[in-house]
Amino acid sequence: MATTVLHTADTRGNANHGWLNAFHSFSFGNYYNADRNQFGVVRVLNDDTIAAGMGFGTHPHNNMEIITIPFEGDLAHKDSMGTSSTIKSGDIQVMSAGSGIQHSEFNPNADQQTKLFQIWLFPNKKDVTPRYQQITLDKAAQKNNFAQILSPSADDEGVWIHQDAWFYMADFDAEYSKTYSIRKSENGVYLMVISGIITVDGQELKTKDAIGITDFEDIEIKAQTDAKFLIMDIPMQL
Template sequence: MENTVLHKANTRGHANHGWLNAYHSFSFASWYNPERVQFGMLRVLNDDTIAAGMGFGTHPHDNMEIITIPLEGDLAHKDSMGNESTIKTGDVQVMSAGTGIQHSEFNPNADLQTKLFQIWLFPKYKNVTPRYQQITLDVTKQKNNFAQILSPNAEDEGVWIYQDAWFYLADFDKDFSKTYEIKKADNGLYVFVISGIISVNGQELETRDGFGIWNFKNLEFTATTDAKFLLMEIPMNQ
C-alpha cells in the first residue's frame, strides 16, 4: 500500500532576513517542526530568493550531498577546494561535502535578485573526499518529459552524487500526462511544483506544494495547467 505526505506551500517555514527570503520545506535554522525533519534521505529543500549583491559568507559543511538549482539570476560560488564559478539559470551544481568543505555563495548582480533551490541529501558513504560538479542543462529535454539532472552514476545524464537518488526536471503542457516508474524498489519520490498545477495519482498539487510518496511502482502525472516541477527519487532508509 502506498504511503503519502502532503506539504502545502503555505505550511513551509519562512524566514525573511531582508537580503534573503527563504522558505523551508523541512526543518532548518530557527524553524523546527518535528513532523517535518526529513523525507527519507532528503534533509533540506530550501526555496531561496537572494537580493542583488547579497549572499552567504564562507561557512562549513560535511557529510552532505548539496545540490543547487538556480531558477532565476546567477549565483557566484567560491570554495575551499579552489573552485570559483558562477551558477546560472539552467545549470545544476553539486558538492559532496564529505570530510569537510567551506564555501560562500552570493548574488553577483547589482540590480537582479537570484532565486534558487538548495537541496541537501544524506550521503550513502561518510567521509568521502569532497568534490564539486557543475553542468548546464539542455532545458529543451524537459518539455513534456522527465529530464534526468542527477543520478548515482558519473556516466549518466546530469550530475552525480554519493546516494542512490535520481532527480528530474519536467515542463509539461496543460493536459499532458506521463507515467513515472520507480528506479529502485525501496526508494520514495518527493515532488515539488515550481509553477502551475499538476495531479499525481489524483492528488492535486499547486505551485510550491511538496508531495512525498513511497511504496509504489509507478505514478501518473498530469498537468492541469502548464506546469514545471522537480522530481526527487531518494532512498527512504540508509
C-alpha cells in the same frame, strides 16, 4: 498501497532576513517541525530568494550532498578546494562536502535577485574527498518528459552524487500526462511543483506544493496548466 504525505506551500517554514527570503520544506535554522525533519535521505529543501549583491559568507559543511538549482539570476560560488564559478538559471550544481569543505555563495548582480532551490541529501558514504560539479541542463529535454538531471553514476545523465538518488526536471504542457516509475523498489519520491498546477494520482498540487510518496511502483502525473516540477527519487533509509 502507496503512502503519501502532502506539504502545501503555505505550510513551509519561512525566514525573511531582508537580503534573504527563505522557505523551508524541512526543519532548518530557527524553523523546527518535529514532523518535518526529513523525507528519506532528503534533509533540506530550501526555496531561497537572494537580494542583489547579497549572499552567504564562508561557512563549513561535511558529509552532505548539496545540490543547488537556480531558476532566476546567478549565484557566485567559491570554496576551499579552489573552485570559483558562477551558476545561472538553467544550471545545476552539486557539492559533495564529504570530509569537510568551506564555501561562500552570493548574488553577483547589482540589479537582479536570485531565486533557487538548495537541497541537502545524506550521503551513502562518509568522509569522502570533497568534490564540486556543475552543468547546464538541456531545457528542451524537459518538455513533456522526465529529464534526468542527477544520478548515482558519473557515466549517467546529469550531475552525480554519493547516493542512490535520481532527480528529474519536467516541463509539461497543459493536459499532458505521463507515468513515472520508481527507480528502486525501496526508494520513495519527493515531488515539488516549481510552477503551475498538476495532479499526482489525482492529488492536486499547485506552485511550490510538494508530495512525498512511498510504497509504489508507478504514479500518474498530469498537468492541469502548463507546469514545471522536480522529481526526487531517493532512498527512504539512511
